[in-house]
Amino acid sequence: MNIAIGADHAGFTLKESVKNLLLSLGHHVDDFGTDSAERSVDYPDIAIPVAEAVASGTYDRGILLCGTGIGMSIAANKVKGAYTALCHGVFEAQASRKHNNANILALGGRILGEEIACQIVTAWLSTSFEGERHLRRTRSIQHYERRNTPEHPVPGVETGRFIVVDHPLIQHKVAIIRDKRTSVKEFRELVQEIAGLMVYETTRDLPLEETCVETPLERTVVKTLSGKKLAVVPVLRAGLGMVDGILRLVPNAKVGHIGLYRDPETLEPVEYYCKLPGDIQERDIYILDPMLATGGSASAAIDLVKRKGARKISLVCLIAAPEGVAKVRERHPEVDIFTAALDKHLNDHGYIVPGLGDAGDRLFGTK
Numbered sequence: 001m002n003i004a005i006g007a008d009h010a011g012f013t014l015k016e017s018v019k020n021l022l023l024s025l026g027h028h029v030d031d032f033g034t035d036s037a038e039r040s041v042d043y044p045d046i047a048i049p050v051a052e053a054v055a056s057g058t059y060d061r062g063i064l065l066c067g068t069g070i071g072m073s074i075a076a077n078k079v080k081g082a083y084t085a086l087c088h089g090v091f092e093a094q095a096s097r098k099h100n101n102a103n104i105l106a107l108g109g110r111i112l113g114e115e116i117a118c119q120i121v122t123a124w125l126s127t128s129f130e131g132e133r134h135l136r137r138t139r140s141i142q143h144y145e146r147r148n149t150p151e152h153p154v155p156g157v158e159t160g161r162f163i164v165v166d167h168p169l170i171q172h173k174v175a176i177i178r179d180k181r182t183s184v185k186e187f188r189e190l191v192q193e194i195a196g197l198m199v200y201e202t203t204r205d206l207p208l209e210e211t212c213v214e215t216p217l218e219r220t221v222v223k224t225l226s227g228k229k230l231a232v233v234p235v236l237r238a239g240l241g242m243v244d245g246i247l248r249l250v251p252n253a254k255v256g257h258i259g260l261y262r263d264p265e266t267l268e269p270v271e272y273y274c275k276l277p278g279d280i281q282e283r284d285i286y287i288l289d290p291m292l293a294t295g296g297s298a299s300a301a302i303d304l305v306k307r308k309g310a311r312k313i314s315l316v317c318l319i320a321a322p323e324g325v326a327k328v329r330e331r332h333p334e335v336d337i338f339t340a341a342l343d344k345h346l347n348d349h350g351y352i353v354p355g356l357g358d359a360g361d362r363l364f365g366t367k
Contacts, residue, residue: 001125004059006032006046011065011072011109013037014117018063018107021118025125030059047075054103055081062104063121069108076104080145083138088112090123097127099134143344160314160336162325165201170194174318174340178356184365191290191363192245194318194340199249202286202316202338203230229283235260235301236273238360239288242316246286254283258304260297269300274308281309290359292320292339293352295327302332318359319343321352 003022007015012034022029032050034041043066054062062082064072069086076084084104085096088111096102105124107117129135173190176182182190209226212219230253234240243255259273277283287301298315305313313335315328320339323346328337343352351357361367 001060002028002030002058004030004032004050004053004062005064006050006062007034007065007109008041008043008046008067008072009034009037009039010067011069011107014107014109014112014114015063015065017114018065018117018121021121022063025122027125043071044075047072048079051076051079051082051084051104055079060103061125063107064104065107065109067108067110069106069111073106076106083141085124087120087124089116090119093120093124094127097124098130099137101129101134101138143342160329160332160334162329162337163201163339164342165198165338165340167197167201170197170340173197177318177362178354180357182362184362187362188241191241191318191359194245195242195288195316196245196248198316198338198340199246202314202336203250206284229279230254230286231256231277231280231283232286232288233258233276233301233305234288235297238290238358238363241359241363242288242290242318246288253286256280256305258287258301260300269297271300271304274304276305276308276310280305281311283310284312285310285314287313287315288317289315290318291352291355292317292324292328292337293346294321294350295324295331298324298328299331302328302335314338319352319355321346321355324352 005015005019019029019031033046047064050062050064053059064076066072073084073086076082082104083100083102084106085100085102086106087093087096093105105121107120173194177187177190206228207226208223210221211224213222230250232243232246232253233256234243236257236259247253254277256276257273260269260271263270285305287298287305289298289301292298302313315335316338318340320342322342325337328335343355345353347353356362
């Protein structure tokens with residue numbers, strides 16, 4: 001195995017013993033520090049680089065040591081994809097692998113002796129994840145991470161936000177549109193309502209300016225929108241279903257249209273229409289696409305508006321798949337993504353699971 005190991009000053013001595021054990025067992029070991037028990041080191045400065053290296057797949061496992069192991073485990077578990085178990089005995093070490101699929105082991109250098117620490121490490125490395133019912137639980141953690149943990153920023157590029165708008169009213173309405181028994185009329189109305197409710201989050205950062213008004217009682221200072229220009233750009237055809245709900249709240253926004261369809265064989269987007277406001281470069285752009293599935297159509301739509309001069313772009317959808325989010329993030333890391341739900345995955349046909357089916361067909365009553 002490729003193993004990353006690190007310790008602060010309090011865990012240094014035990015780290016050296018564990019490192020010798022790992023090398024004797026034939027593992028490849030990279031030491032992230034520290035190199036002395038005499039010089040004080042802040043444990044997050046060791047824990048986070050090790051956790052990032054393991055979470056990225058560069059290393060198979062990680063081992064972290066500090067005085068108690070508590071600080072290292074707290075810091076490492078702030079990294080998405082790092083699953084750190086603080087263990088004081090062999091049973092805990094084995095359970096953390098069997099049941100939790102822990103990829104980082106935390107040990108207390110001031111609590112454990114060398115012999116028991118080496119027993120813990122040996123047991124932890126030799127124990128496999130059992131999967132089955134435990135897989136369902138670990139996937140729940142990963143699902144939460146995808147919904148709530150920001151992506152790592154791309155160096156030199158402003159990183160956009162990924163926000164699941166989970167207001168109870170939105171979640172209730174999403175539940176209804178998922179139901180295959182929901183009529184076309186009700187589905188269309190609910191999509192407009194959800195899009196309208198999401199406006200409160202998508203426009204949260206619009207700039208304000210102060211002005212004065214006369215109330216029936218006195219003159220006072222109030223805040224109003226500072227004249228920021230907006231444009232909504234639905235991806236045809238399903239994006240049209242979201243437009244009216246948004247325009248009810250921002251009626252002065254201009255509307256553009258992008259025509260894309262997904263090739264059923266390659267699943268790649270094909271452009272057939274593009275009409276945007278002439279002053280697109282001066283506006284905040286909200287691209288509307290109810291289903292962020294493979295991410296191909298959304299990425300292509302963003303490409304189009306960028307080529308027309310758009311600078312500030314957000315993507316607004318109802319249901320997203322992790323694969324689609326990842327693709328948009330990869331190609332357009334600066335774009336904000338708003339969704340009402342993040343689902344599990346895509347099926348073999350490129351549909352979101354559990355999803356809601358084909359949003360266009362359900363909006364317009366077609367097959």
